[in-house]
Amino acid sequence: MVKEKDTLETLAVKNESTGQKVANGILGFFMNVLMLVFSLSCIFPLVWMFYSSLKKKREFNADIIGLPKVPTLDNYIRIMINPDYRIGYSMWNSTRTTILSVLLIIICAFIVGYILARCSFKLNRPLYIMFLMGMLIPVHSLMVPIYIIFSNAHLLNKWYTLLLPYLCFNLPVSLFLVEGYVKGIPTALEEAAAIDGCSFSKSMFSIILPICRPILITVAIINVFGCWNEFSFALILNSQAYQTVPLALKNFTGQFTSDYPKMMAAMLITMAPVVVFYFAFSKQIIKGMVAGAVKG
Amino acid sequence: MKQKIVSVLLSAAMAATLLAGCGSTAATTSEAPAAAEEPAAEEAAPAEEEAPAEEEAAPAAEEEAPAEDASAASSELAYKGEISMMHFSTSEEAEGNGGSDAMRTTIASWDANHPDITLNQEVLANDDYKTQIATYASADELPDVFLLQGMNTISWVNQGLVLDLTDYITGSPYADKYNMDYLVPFTVNDKYYAFPALTGGTCTVVIYDSALWKEAGFDEFPKTWKEVEEAKKYFDEQGIDTLAFGNSGQWQLNSCFVSCLGYQYTGTDWFSNIIAGNGDAAFTDDAFVAALTETQRLFHDTGIFNSDFNAINNEEAREYYIAGDAAAFIGGNWDADYIKANLDEEKYKNTKFAVLPQAEDATKYEKFQNIGLGYGLAINPKVADDPDKLAACIDLVQTLTGPEFADYVGENYALGGFTKADFDLSAFDQYVQDFYNFSYVDNKGCEIYDSYVDSSVWSVLNTEMQEMVNGDKKPADVAADTQKAYEDYLAGK
DSSP states (O other): OHHHHHHHHHHHHHHHHHHHHHHHHHHHHHHHHHHHHHHHHHHHHHHHHHHHTTSOHHHHHHOSSSOOSSOOOHHHHHHHHOGGGOHHHHHHHHHHHHHHHHHHHHHHHHHHHHHHHHOOOTTHHHHHHHHHHGGGSOGGGGHHHHHHHHHHTTOSSSTTTTHHHHHHHHHHHHHHHHHHHHHTSOTHHHHHHHHTTOOHHHIIIIIIHHHTHHHHHHHHHHHHHHHHHOOHHHHHHSOGGGOOHHHHHGGGBOSSOBOHHHHHHHHHHHHHHHHHHHHHHHHHHHHHHHHHHHHO | OHHHHHHHHHHHHHHHHHHHHHHHHHTTTTSOHHHHSHHHHHHHHHHHHHHHHHHHHSOOOOSSGGGSOTTGGGGTOOOOEEEEEEEOOOHHHHSSOHHHHHHHHHHHHHHHHOTTEEEEEEEOOHHHHHHHHHHHHHTTOOOSEEEEEGGGHHHHHHTTOSOOOHHHHHTSTTGGGBOGGGGGGGEETTEEOOEEOSOBEESOEEEEEHHHHHHTTOSSSOSBHHHHHHHHHHHHHHTOBSBBOOOTTSHHHIIIIIHHHHHHHHHHHHHHHHHHTOSSOOTTSHHHHHHHHHHHIIIIISOOBOTTTTTSOHHHHHHHHHTTSBSEEEEOHHHHHHHHHHOOHHHHHHEEEEOOOBOTTOSSOOOEEEEEOOEEEEEOGGGGGSHHHHHHHHHHHHHHHSHHHHHHHHHHHOOBOSBOOOOOGGGSOHHHHHHHIIIIIISEEEOOGGGSSOHHHHHHHHHHHHHHHHTSSOHHHHHHHHHHHHHHHHHHO
């Protein structure tokens, strides 16, 4: 009798666990479908961009979403052989401007952020607030004044023209991040270093800088995208000789018509460095972001 | 390891891409950008050949610039130095756009004929051009020669940013060939401030399939909207739209519809008074409100247009016509060019052009089609400090709007510009001939609204009209808001 009861209980447990398994399976299935849909929605624009770049303008206008009937590399060829589009030169300008700007931003944000976080002096907070106020100024309201200043200072149309506005307008956010991060690092580290005879600058660059790596990588990522995509200053401060990628892409828009397939082909070409950058540094980027999230 | 290999391969690909791109650019940076593109360069040849003939025909250049013959002065300009110029005839714009193609070709020709002058061109896409030139204007740093948009003329003239070119236009060797009507947007107090540039193309044309309309019982396109509404029944049975239109960009309803239909209600004086800002016309006038009301009725109530007209742009809407999903399409000359290049043989033969039909309550109906030159070549007044440079700039703008330009667009595209051209229209096929006659011969030209006044006014009208044709806004309210924007503009002028 007891044995029979045991068997019934075991069966009930078995049934329950089978039911649970089915429920879990269904839930898992729906969760996976949801994630798949989400992933596709993220990937689709890229896929769409790729196959649309293989269409002719007429085919694209007739059916925006459809696959190309006769895929052609014509758009890529025309972009590469037509020097008027200046795609290669724009990529070089963008790459140079972005790398130098981001380096300058990181250096300035770290030094200023460290000083504001660690050194107490009378104007520390007013200075910090002044820096942060930069975040509140709409860029477009400053375009004309900045153009006039640059013009009077003969700083227009130079390879380094864009470095200054990119540094100035991206510094506040970067400074905000670095200052907050440095504040979270115990001062005991520098005190111990000082007891061992370490100078102020040495402890800043040899001890705190490596610890700040995660936040500096975050700052770099934010600013790489910001500088690479920036449009307004690149348009008004530089002539065509120094045009950057976002400006080059606008060449495919006419007064009344736009050649979207060609624009997409150009976008894919110009995305190449960023994709390479990501593949080459993906480990670092993800490590930096995760470390930043945990420690921050 | 695998990832490293991928990284190395991708890096190599990137480097190759960069080098390939830079290589092609580096080879041409020393050349004039306009001359770089193959078709333009090829087509520049006949233009260059014409230059010596003009040289012979013209008398020796005199000291006073207005009397100089542009081409004759080619090798005799005293100025040796740089001229900065800004325009938006990019290589992309020039593809299929006769005006831009001719502009690039003529610039290349002028540049080649003046080796002692360095022409520094800034060529931007139209949108970017407008942003950039407005910034330069704000900073009083305009280039020596630039394209002035008609709607900016009054304010820029008042700010002293544009040189008075009256003497150079009236004294031009080509003055007898100029179409003086095109000067209206560039005229302030009877003085001319720009040479109208590029080509005058219609902004409102009904492009229709005559065979389809014949099947619907119309030998030609209906003369009234009432007839169009009747034809809708037949096209509904066929499962196609009566008319295709795209207004997702908002400007289309203004430039390609109301700017033409409005004249049927207001006549021509009303808009002349709006341009003058003399208080004799207002957007709240009954006639204009009636035009808006009719527009709302046609788009919202009758169902003659494709139902997604506010969600698609003109580029998508014209595909409805090309694919046979609509019996007609309403757009501008740029659409007619595109449709021409993409129709099958049968449909190409059957495609005809018509003006907007007459609205029932319109009292000032004529066969209106809005046409004009929205941009003119203007000169920075600072150039006048150096008479030799000024002479060179005048020579440049006269060439870019003169016979060389006009012949090129006439012979290659059957289009007209500021200077009237003599070319053999019969050399073109029926489609081109019909469109030429529609644009320049058969119909009454009227002004394109947004070539004048100010973008702040049109921005209000365009946005609110989109809501209006959706049925979300009353025409009287749209008119009132536009009038307010117009009064603000007049107050700040």
